[in-house]
Amino acid sequence: MELTDRNAAWREELRKSIKAKERSGFTRVAMNELDGEYRSHNSEEVNLGLTEEQALAESKRCLDCLNPGCITGCPVGIDIPAFIKNIERGHFADAAKVLKMTSSLPAVCGRVCPQEKQCESKCIHLKMGKPAVAIGYLERFAADYERKSGEASVPEIAAPKGKKIAVVGSGPAGLSFSGDMAKLGYDVTVFEALHEIGGVLKYGIPEFRLPNSIVDGEIANLEKMGVKFVKDCIIGKTLSFDDLKADGFEGVFVASGAGLPNFMGIKGENLIGVMSSNEYLTRVNLLGAAREDFDTPVLRGKRVAVIGGGNTAMDSVRTARRLGAETAMIVYRRSEEEMPARLEEVHHAKQEGVIFKTLHNPIEYYGDEKGRVKQMLLQNMELGEPDASGRRRPVPVEGATELVDVDLVIVSVGVSPNPLIPKSVNGLEVSKKGTIVVNEEMQSSIPTVFAGGDIVRGGATVILAMGDGRKAAAAMDEYLSGK
């Protein structure tokens, strides 16, 4: 195909136009962003995206490698050099087309993927001691360009196969699966339990990092491809698996996520003012609790502690700042080096005045006479020997504790698979942790049921969920075609 053929004349010409050595001498572009103090009081998107000039300059840094490592670092296998070279020749809409061949949600991934651990970690520049090409920024640029142009391209759809497929859950795994299956000609219906489509992209990731309008744009694309969405419908409750079968669905993809929040089980955790990240973020992001014209309330603390060091913890603590917290702190039991959150999010949180109390772990909460949390007892920690995960194990420093005033505590110590779906299907093999057991093809113990994303992995990332969706779509197609 002309757009992706490395040997196309236009592309050879581009390669020849600037020497590789010169390309690797260009400086990596810096993303424009809102000022830290200004943005910590509103929900505007922090990162402003690249200008056309910036995108063109950054695209010139890509060497268009013969064996591009970046593609192997991308869980959905985007043809990265192809889309970047289309940017370099000024064909921005074509760049978006290339992205859409493999990714159903480029505007989302360009914003929330941890590129430093994926595509950008395999960039050839790193071997030469130079910063990687800003693949994520460029992906976002191309997707945004297409959306703003109002001329979103619809990928080519194969002839209808006459087969109905059900998708359980409309998060990143379900959306990515749906896009691929629709392209293959299947009749896809997505069932969502909540009143909005998008899963964690809507209820979890805040507006300042991923505007809901961006998610809705991607969903509209899927609708154009023929994907149907049914909200307020819980598979296993509203409709059973047998109902789906009776309705003629020949395959089911379960992507119900890991929505069940973990608590630590320490004293005082059920006091008023202690809540899960899921509850806090759902109230604010999905239900508009911070907005005056919406009915859902949310507790606003002056001194807020968020327990945990992942992306969800960063989203929560930055949200707390925006809702008026004078002091917003991260309490994390290891050191900053071990934090699972993206570097960019940690950096942004610091710019917004978030305090980092690393090597601390809460052991008890104390409440006032009304049952509202007022203090937490923190145990000081130090790092011991590496554990099974390879990270150094946090161990308590004996006798070293401190009492800290708080009026809102957000617990963000991970999630477990929601048991609702696994429990409602007879004969479905489920692991001890509650995840659905699948083979390498994402196929469960029931041949027509495939699964992917957090319901298979436990809490993981958006892009891994999308990768699962892609893989499952290819495998289900093969299975149903009897290949």
Add this chain to the structure above:
Amino acid sequence: MNKIVSKEFYSENVAMLEVEAPLIAKSRRAGHFVIVRVDENGERIPLTISSSDVEKGTITLVVQRIGVSSAKLCAKQVGECLADVVGPLGKATHIENFGTVVCACGGVGTAPMLPIAAAMRAAGNKVVSVLAARTKELIILEEQMRAVSDEVIIMTDDGSYGNKGLVTNGVEDVIKREKVDMCVTIGPAIMMKFVALLTQKYNVPTIASLNTIMVDGTGMCGACRVTVDGQTKFVCVDGPEFDAHKVNFDEMMSRLGSYKEQEREAYDRYKKEHNLG
């Protein structure tokens, strides 16, 4: 979807809404609830299903006007639609032939009790229902409860109807006069707490249907968590029914007050905007 097909006020602040929801009508069992969002800017609130009509494809909800969302619900007219109705949620009531079952209801708690009493009766139990309220006007669904009970005892705080006294007085009278094998209680938390204390004294197994704050209703947030037998449980997926003798009602009541101030302010604003008392 979610069209209101009929509506009736049981008392000044208690309305019955029959809502189109064919899938829920078909799959729901006694004890199940739904989450409702009245309009696009609305909050998600839990409401128990008091009955359903599979042929008409409708479910019946009974709602007491106590705040913004319930006031908006009560103001909805026949023919209008609710933004979202999702369910059936929670675990269905465990129904078996226990022998004699006392159903202890307070106020609008009678509505969610109705399908449970009916199912208990259908399973061969002798059902004695105790309906309690502050005053005569607040006793609801008496006729419907009589239809599914072997006996109905009415209790009012002020003695304006039935016997004067609390629900616990009615339940204790029954326990004293005959062997009671199971008690089910639904009503305000404080009432369920005292029913639990009473039946514990007489060793009568008791189930309470808990009405905590909920957001999603599917187990993903933990807003509804309670302590049962020293363990944290999520009411929306592990309940809503629990062994009443093991529930920490004091903690539950405290947590129910989490948003008291915001709720009152919002309701005052709403009443002012809509010229309500």
